[in-house]
Amino acid sequence: MKICLIMPPLPYGGMPLAPPTIEYLGGLTKKVMPDVEIELINADITAVSPEEIKADLVGISCKTPTVTWGYRFADALRKRGIRVVLGGMHPTFLPEEAKLHADAVVVGEAESVWSEVLQDTEKGKIKPFYYGERLPLENLPLPLIGHLKGPYKLHSLMTKRGCPFHCECCSLTPFSGPEVRCRPIKEVVKEAELLPEKLGYICDDNIWAGDLQREIDLFDALKDLKKKWFAVGCLHSLHGPLVDKLLKTSRESGLIEFWVGRETYSGGKIEKNREEAIKRIKDYGVNVILPVMLGWRTDTLADFEKTVELADRMKVIVHPGLVLPYPGTKLYEQYKPYLLKNRGWEYYNGGYLVFEHPTLSPEVLEEKFYQVSIKLLNLRRLFKHLFDIPLSGFPTTHLYFLMRQLPVHQAMKVAYQKWQKGVNLPP
Ligand code: B12
Ligand code: SF4
Structure with missing residues (x-):
């Protein structure tokens, strides 16, 4: 067969x-x-x-x-x-x-x-x-690394599944469950050893979802591999006496960039304790990327501009996207009555408005989204950000940042041009 x-x-x-x-x-x-x-x-x-x-x-x-x-x-x-x-x-x-x-x-x-x-x-x-049942994550098979031929520069590593939080726009808790299931650290390290590149993506639902001591032990065990990592995670768990040890160990074992998860997707507003958590991560030499969703039904155009202020105040690179009510989320149930019938699932990629806004048309919101995105990802801001990444991350964090963000800057420019010409329909 x-x-x-x-x-x-x-x-x-x-x-x-x-x-x-x-x-x-x-x-x-x-x-x-x-x-x-x-x-x-x-x-x-x-x-x-x-x-x-x-x-x-x-x-x-x-x-x-x-x-x-x-x-x-x-x-x-x-x-x-x-x-x-x-x-x-x-x-x-x-x-x-x-x-x-x-x-x-x-x-x-x-x-x-x-x-x-x-x-x-x-x-x-x-x-x-x-x-499918949610089984314990022990004895998982090794992925078929190397089977795919192509210009790959990066592989991923999954160390656990699940997240105990229930954020309204996130599909991960409904999919993986609220219980955090961790893989045995030995098995994770064995898989990490097989990754061909120096840089890897830890693709857990939320890298800091569970027991922080386990995360410290995991990063400790990964140290000897001398790899660099970037990861997605949420800030809810970043409190208590273990946080500094966690951040120190993560950094020492090669964490260079942290993408904040969907918990923070609330327009230009971000709470004080999240702001502090982001600053704490940066202080250890880890760059932080903050994805922000724009265009909620309650948003005004001024809220879009507040995202630029947020990026400047927090000295982070913000990745903007239009609000995505994905099936399976609480947000989907809330926004279901307003979903635009003529916009199929292919429009749900963050570059289109997919629901009715009470006062603004999709065109006005999309145009504003592109204008703000271009501002947030312009070259001046990207190069200035190099000085906001703490010196303790030099040079890898800085180089990696440019390597990843310059293509994003270019892609956003092209997407806006295509949008203006009306030729950027999804595949
Ligand atoms: C790695 C990743 C990426 C990578 C790689 C994508 C790729 N081409 O593989 C990158 C960064 C490129 C990426 C891009 C995107 N991603 Co992504 N990504 C992830 C991430 C972090 C891990 C997924 C993963 O590989 N896990 C490891 C594997 C082993 O687990 P798994 O995929 O869940 O597979 C298991 C089951 O789902 C199931 N299964 C899955 N597929 C199939 C197929 C068959 C036939 C069967 C039988 C079973 C099965 O069996 C597997 C074993 O149990 C998840 C978040 C997460 N933690 O899940 C988001 C996530 C999957 N991504 C998401 C999105 C939206 C995107 C983008 C659309 C973003 C964008 N706007 O551009 C693109 C689209 C990519 C694409 N072509 O599909 C969403 C999906 C939400 C949704 N409702 O669909 C997630 C959940 C993030 C989120 N918080 O919302 N992504
Ligand atoms: S956004 Fe983050 S913290 Fe919230 S449910 Fe999803 S993974 Fe968990």
Whole structure:
């Protein structure tokens, strides 16, 4: 039997990060059915058409903004008689919708059901839905690192799943659950040793979600590898007597950049204790990127400008995005009555308004979003920020910052030009 696992293209294209999901699902496949032939395709880097695919089963991993591509691709494969299974965040929250385009939908995590999906496929008896349980994260298979060929500069490392907080616009607690499930540190280190690059992405839901002593032990164990890391996490847990030790150990073991999670997505407003937590992280030489969502139904145009003040006051680089009410979140339930019917899931990438605002049109809000984004990511601000990254991070944190942010600056300029010409429709 041959199985093909596909990651759809990114909304903004060409990310040199090997997609963890399909490398991992490839590893899981090898574990549960070692004789299966596996092909991994990252459509973000390798353009692919449904006609080229030769497989007995195709698995497509779908996030909300990439699901339209996934559905289209699945429909074309099924017309050719190829069976398709859809999984990932979006099919998990809207399984009935996904089933319209697939032979089977895996709801939730794959570990507990993947073997059954493959066996049923072999027997020609694939079921419509498979419901994954949240298992303890022990003895996970190693991802198929190196299987994907391409200009990859970066791999990821997942050390735990779950987050106890329930922020309104976040899909992670509904997906991974409120209990923090940690992988054994030895297994994480073994996987980290296999990563080919010096720089890695810790892709946990929230890197500091659980027991801070475990995080200290983890970073301590990663120290000897002499790698550099960037990670996404939230600031809720950053209090108590262990925080300084945690930040010191994280920095010593190579943490150079920290992306603040969705908890802080409240326009230009940010509470005092979050501001202090961000300052504390920076003081250890770790650069902080603060994604901020703009264009809430309660926002005015002045709130957009406040984000620029926020970035200046906090000396952080803010990554702006328009509000995204993703299925599975509390925000989705709140905004459901206002969702724009003519904007499909492909518009849910942060560059479009996808719901009615009480007083402002999508065009006015999108234009303002681009203007503010250009201001937030202009070259003057990026170079000035180099002086705001503490010297203790020099030179890696500084170099890495430029390496990542210059392309973002360029991509934002291009996106705005395309928006002005009305030619930036998503794939
Ligand atoms: C790594 C990552 C990225 C990377 C890599 C993306 C890529 N091409 O793989 C980068 C930085 C490029 C990225 C980009 C984006 N991301 Co991202 N990303 C993540 C992150 C941090 C980890 C995902 C991961 O790989 N985990 C490790 C793997 C092993 O776990 P997993 O993917 O959950 O897979 C398991 C199950 O979901 C399931 N499963 C998943 N797919 C499939 C498919 C099949 C067939 C089956 C059977 C099972 C299955 O089985 C797996 C094992 O249990 C998550 C947050 C998180 N912690 O989950 C956000 C996250 C998935 N990203 C998100 C988004 C929105 C995006 C972007 C759209 C952002 C944007 N506006 O550009 C793009 C789109 C990328 C794309 N092409 O799909 C959202 C998705 C929300 C949603 N409702 O869809 C998340 C949840 C972040 C968030 N807080 O909201 N992302
Ligand atoms: S935003 Fe962060 S803290 Fe809030 S639920 Fe999501 S992962 Fe947890």
